[in-house]
Amino acid sequence: MYYLRFIVFLGTVLCGFSSKAQQTYPEMAIRLDTLKNLQDGPLNIFMTEADQIWGTDNSMPDSILWKWEMQRERANCPKLPDALYILTRRQHDTLTVSLLRRCNPLLDLDKEINLSYLIDSLKKWTKENVPGSAIPRITINYPYCINNKVIKVPLEFYLMPIKNKNLTFYDNRLNQMPLFISYEKTRIAEFSNAHLYFSKQKYSSPDSIGLNIKIIENGAFHQNKIIKNVCYKDEYKIGDTFSVSSKLYRIDSIDHNWQYAYLHRLKDSLQPIQLSPNSLKILAPYFKNPSNQLVVDFWGTWCNPCIEKLPALKALHNQTRDKFNFLSICVDKPERTDKAKDIFLKNKIEWPQVFADMSKYKNTIIGELDITHYPTYMIINKKGEIIFSGYGTDGFNTLQELILSK
Numbered sequence: 011m012y013y014l015r016f017i018v019f020l021g022t023v024l025c026g027f028s029s030k031a032q033q034t035y036p037e038m039a040i041r042l043d044t045l046k047n048l049q050d051g052p053l054n055i056f057m058t059e060a061d062q063i064w065g066t067d068n069s070m071p072d073s074i075l076w077k078w079e080m081q082r083e084r085a086n087c088p089k090l091p092d093a094l095y096i097l098t099r100r101q102h103d104t105l106t107v108s109l110l111r112r113c114n115p116l117l118d119l120d121k122e123i124n125l126s127y128l129i130d131s132l133k134k135w136t137k138e139n140v141p142g143s144a145i146p147r148i149t150i151n152y153p154y155c156i157n158n159k160v161i162k163v164p165l166e167f168y169l170m171p172i173k174n175k176n177l178t179f180y181d182n183r184l185n186q187m188p189l190f191i192s193y194e195k196t197r198i199a200e201f202s203n204a205h206l207y208f209s210k211q212k213y214s215s216p217d218s219i220g221l222n223i224k225i226i227e228n229g230a231f232h233q234n235k236i237i238k239n240v241c242y243k244d245e246y247k248i249g250d251t252f253s254v255s256s257k258l259y260r261i262d263s264i265d266h267n268w269q270y271a272y273l274h275r276l277k278d279s280l281q282p283i284q285l286s287p288n289s290l291k292i293l294a295p296y297f298k299n300p301s302n303q304l305v306v307d308f309w310g311t312w313c314n315p316c317i318e319k320l321p322a323l324k325a326l327h328n329q330t331r332d333k334f335n336f337l338s339i340c341v342d343k344p345e346r347t348d349k350a351k352d353i354f355l356k357n358k359i360e361w362p363q364v365f366a367d368m369s370k371y372k373n374t375i376i377g378e379l380d381i382t383h384y385p386t387y388m389i390i391n392k393k394g395e396i397i398f399s400g401y402g403t404d405g406f407n408t409l410q411e412l413i414l415s416k
Contacts, residue, residue: 035274035275035276036274037262037272037273037274038272038273038274038275039270039271039272039273040199040200040201040206040270040271040272040273041199041269041270042197042198042199042208042264042268042269042270042271043197043198043199044147044196044197044198045147045196045197045198046142047140047141047142047143047145048137048140048142048145048168048170048192049137049138049142050198051196051198051207051209052207052209052224052231053137053168053192053194053196053209054192054194054209054211055137055170055174055177055190055191055192056190056191056192056193057177057179057190057191058076058077058078058096058189058190058191059076059077059078059079060074060075060076060077060179060181060184061075061076061077061095062074062075063075063181063183063184065183067183068182068183069183069186070100070183070186070187071100071183071184071186071187072099072100073097073098073099073100074097074098074184074187074189075095075096075097075113076095076096076097076098076189077093077094077095078093078094078095078096078191078193079092079093080093080094080152080165086155086158087153087155087158087159087160089116089160090116090153090154090155090160091114091116091117091153094109094114094117094152095109095110095113095114096108096109096113096169096189097109097110097113098171098187098189100129100187103128103129103130104126104127104128104129105126105127105128105129105132105171105187106124106125106126106127107123107124107125107126107127107169107171107189108122108123108124108125109122109123109148109150109169110122116153117150117152117153118151118153118162119150120150120151123148125146125169127144127171132171132172132173133173135172135173136172136173136174136175137170137172137174140170140172145168145169145170145172146168147166147167147168148166148167148168148169149164149165149166150164150165151163151164151165152164152165164195165193166193166194166195166196167191167192167193167194168191168192168193169189169191170189170190170191170192171187171188171189171190172188172190173188174188174190177190193211194209194210194211195209195210195211195268196208196209197209197268199271201254202254202255202257203227203228203254203255204225204226204227204228204254204255205225205226206223206224206225206271207223207224207225207226208221208222208223208264208268208271209221209222209223209224210222217264217266217268218247218248218263218264221247221248221264222245222246222247223245223246223247223248223250223261224244224245224246225246225252225254227254227255231244232244232246232252233400233401233402233404234380234382234383234386234399234400234401235398235399235400235401235405235408236283236388236396236397236398236399236400237398237399237400237408239281239282239283240253240258241283246261247261248261248262248263248264249261249262251276257275258275258276258277259273259274259275259276260273260274260276261273262274282393282395282396283395283396284393284394284395284396285378285390285394285395285396286378286394287394289375289378289379289394290394292375293306293337293375293390293394294392296335296337296362297335297392298335299331299332299333299334299335301333301334301335301416302391302392303333303334303335303389303390303391303392303397304334304335304336304337304389304390304391304392305327305330305334305335305336305337305387305388305389305409305413306336306337306338306339306387306388306389306390307323307336307337307338307339307385307386307387308338308339308341308376308379308381308384308385308386308387308388309338309339309340309341309384309385310340310341310342310368310384311340311342311346311349311350311353312342312346313384313385315384315385315402315403316384316385317353319385319403319406320353320357320359321357322406322410323336323406324357324358324359326409326410326413326414327360327361329414330413330414330416333413333416334389334413334416335361336361336362337361337362337363337364338354338359338361338362338363338364339363339364339365339366339375339376340363340364340365340366341366341368341376341381341384342365342366342367342368343367343368343369344365344367347365350363350365379399383401383402384401385401385402385405385406386399386400386401386405387399387400387401387405387406387409389409389412389413397412398412
């Protein structure tokens with residue numbers, strides 16, 4: 011078993027390859043719509059902070075004043091509000107969620123917002139089953155400090171007084187009357203057999219900065235993988251290439267009002283996704299059998315799913331060792347090299363292992379390949395072309411299918 015520190019300067023992230031696809035069709039516009047309910051999109055949900063709590067200890071509070079801090083740097087704009095304050099009040103069997111002027115004196119609210127819910131209903135609701143119209147999208151003009159000036163910008167968010175199985179408050183009283191928030195500007199577009207979700211959490215100009223695009227096709231979200239020379243992503247950016255219905259497109263821009271996104275259909279051919287010469291030089295010694303293909307496993311001692319998958323990876327290696335070379339790259343802290351060795355010895359792993367210092371991400375092969383999910387599996391040929399990349403259980407299943415079919 012071998013350990014090697016990758017100390018090389020690498021270029022751009024591999025999936026930034028859209029320029030290699032040739033534009034062949036005129037620009038097209040797709041209409042963007044607001045989400046009709048919470049289930050329509052992959053909204054990020056966050057916890058708010060309780061500023062004041064009124065009520066008896068260890069029981070459901072009578073009222074809570076929640077604080078949602080919007081921007082931390084306000085030194086050059088002293089008259090900005092320090093946060094947005096939301097009041098939740100319990101009255102008999104009803105809970106009211108309110109955005110009030112008296113709680114937000116520095117916020118010029120056009121109108122106060124009051125949302126009422128039956129407490130019995132809230133106890134049953136989650137993001138997955140809440141009725142579509144129950145949690146409305148709220149838009150207010152919120153003052154930001156931009157270039158030392160106070161500028162009001164439309165702020166879109168959802169206030170959710172419902173349970174969240176993944177998030178709990180340290181104070182049990184808050185869990186009895188919770189409030190979560192999603193503060194993304196979001197739009198959805200139907201496109202072919204897919205839906206494109208455009209979202210942006212923080213204000214910045216132009217809109218392309220901080221804009222994320224997720225794609226769901228045939229009922230499943232795109233995930234980070236490379237197959238048939240196409241790079242799929244969890245999140246796309248303006249300028250990225252994506253594939254829908256086996257056709258290639260480039261995301262060009264989004265208009266200022268978030269009413270349309272503009273795309274180009276591209277020529278249906280891409281150059282192979284290629285490693286840099288430096289990375290290929292590092293991997294070259296591990297191409298040993300005639301197939302000239304290398305299966306690379308990216309893992310870490312801190313990654314339980316990576317370790318749990320080692321027996322299955324070992325079985326796959328035993329079936330295909332005459333056709334494929336295997337290499338594991340442990341992405342970890344230097345002091346954990348002995349632990350990595352012990353894990354390989356315990357599992358009787360026979361193929362080589364090298365080490366990549368996780369603290370030097372940008373200057374390693376990990377940074378070039380933009381590895382952010384573990385375990386990640388790749389097939390790379392001797393020319394440095396990435397035949398396949400995928401992660402997790404789905405990635406392993408696809409890897410297994412590909413190499414067993416050879």
